[in-house]
Amino acid sequence: MPPEWVILAFVFAFGACVGSFLNVVVYRLPRGESLSHPSSRCPKCEHALAWYDNVPVLGWLWLGGKCRYCKAAISSRYPIVEFLTGALFAFYYIAMFDLQWGPCPPPVRLLDIRSDWPIFALYMFLFATLLAASLIDYELFVIPLGMCWLLAAVGVGVHAIVDSPSMRGSLLIASPVVNAIAAGGTLGWLISVALIYSRLVRRSFPLGEPLLEVDRNSIVAEWTEARNRGENPPPLPPPYSVWQIYSEIAREMLFLLPALVLAAVFGLLVLRVDSVAAWWTALLATPFVKGALGAMLGALVGGLVVWVTRILGTIGFRKVAMGLGDVHLMFGVGAIIGAGQVTVAFFIAPFAGMAIALYLLATRQKREIPYGPYLSIGTAVAVLFYCPIAAWLRPGLTGLAQMLGNWAGS
Numbered sequence: 001m002p003p004e005w006v007i008l009a010f011v012f013a014f015g016a017c018v019g020s021f022l023n024v025v026v027y028r029l030p031r032g033e034s035l036s037h038p039s040s041r042c043p044k045c046e047h048a049l050a051w052y053d054n055v056p057v058l059g060w061l062w063l064g065g066k067c068r069y070c071k072a073a074i075s076s077r078y079p080i081v082e083f084l085t086g087a088l089f090a091f092y093y094i095a096m097f098d099l100q101w102g103p104c105p106p107p108v109r110l111l112d113i114r115s116d117w118p119i120f121a122l123y124m125f126l127f128a129t130l131l132a133a134s135l136i137d138y139e140l141f142v143i144p145l146g147m148c149w150l151l152a153a154v155g156v157g158v159h160a161i162v163d164s165p166s167m168r169g170s171l172l173i174a175s176p177v178v179n180a181i182a183a184g185g186t187l188g189w190l191i192s193v194a195l196i197y198s199r200l201v202r203r204s205f206p207l208g209e210p211l212l213e214v215d216r217n218s219i220v221a222e223w224t225e226a227r228n229r230g231e232n233p234p235p236l237p238p239p240y241s242v243w244q245i246y247s248e249i250a251r252e253m254l255f256l257l258p259a260l261v262l263a264a265v266f267g268l269l270v271l272r273v274d275s276v277a278a279w280w281t282a283l284l285a286t287p288f289v290k291g292a293l294g295a296m297l298g299a300l301v302g303g304l305v306v307w308v309t310r311i312l313g314t315i316g317f318r319k320v321a322m323g324l325g326d327v328h329l330m331f332g333v334g335a336i337i338g339a340g341q342v343t344v345a346f347f348i349a350p351f352a353g354m355a356i357a358l359y360l361l362a363t364r365q366k367r368e369i370p371y372g373p374y375l376s377i378g379t380a381v382a383v384l385f386y387c388p389i390a391a392w393l394r395p396g397l398t399g400l401a402q403m404l405g406n407w408a409g410s
């Protein structure tokens, strides 16, 4: 192995290059432009940039923050995002491999870059995607759903291939019943998605998600401002009546129904019928099945936690809390970090929100911030501190699981 500082420098440089790509994603994806064509160019004079001007952070520094050709100022956001991504990668390298923080379960074996690089790479892919999604959400109040689907697909694929019982960050579930619940939930979710995409059932809020009434005014102001600058922001949704919101939320509860019912039915079948249990246990021994099911359970739990909060919040406060973009985001996050971690991440997010709200208050800035960045910060923190939190919660959760098992088995 090369010395530690060489690896760290490489991890930082690699992260900075990823950050450079994220800049392209954040700018082009919401505008519907191709990510690969054309090559990087000055946004003002559109002169193509040479490779040496494109070197992360350094390129901006030695040009003094100005375009080489037209001398127009280039936003400092570009080198900041590059530096931030590099620092993020280096920080998590130190956290995971030097300090041994996360992921769980902690076996006797320590995390080692030589054997645990897949989980490190998977988490860095997650953080890079979350950073881009947060920047887009912060700027435009929308999370590109394609990014969430990408997270979910990569999570299920990678966990199906690399997970093993001795791996830290593995999402394998020992209990055949819980695996059956994951399979039933997945099937029910696929049915709902197929109904939506075949247009047999329509989406909720077809005219766009309602804005929170508290931020409607400021969003309308920003939207008008963008219009006045000559930009072309996406149309704003109409204000909905309380009853329209209730009926659309009822539609969303119907979407969740097949997944919940099939999860319960599959779980009970494996729990109560011996022949089904024997067949299912044999099936679970097939390669890739358990890893994929563990990741799917994470995705379903991540999406469900946000969605239930959205539904309860809407019923309780008569306005929509949490966007469907947030539901999709935590679906994708859950597929990578698993059911336990994604739930903890969701409950950490409001504290990140409070910290940022206090900061905005202290610096007298007034701006509504969407929830995506908070969920991303919650995820980044949960990954570090999940092991002690899980150990602390375990006695209560074990008791709860036994109670549920006794009740379902009787």
Ligand SMILES: [Zn+2]
Pocket (backbone or CB within 6 Å): 042, 043, 044, 045, 046, 047, 067, 068, 069, 070, 071, 072
């Ligand atoms: Zn220029």
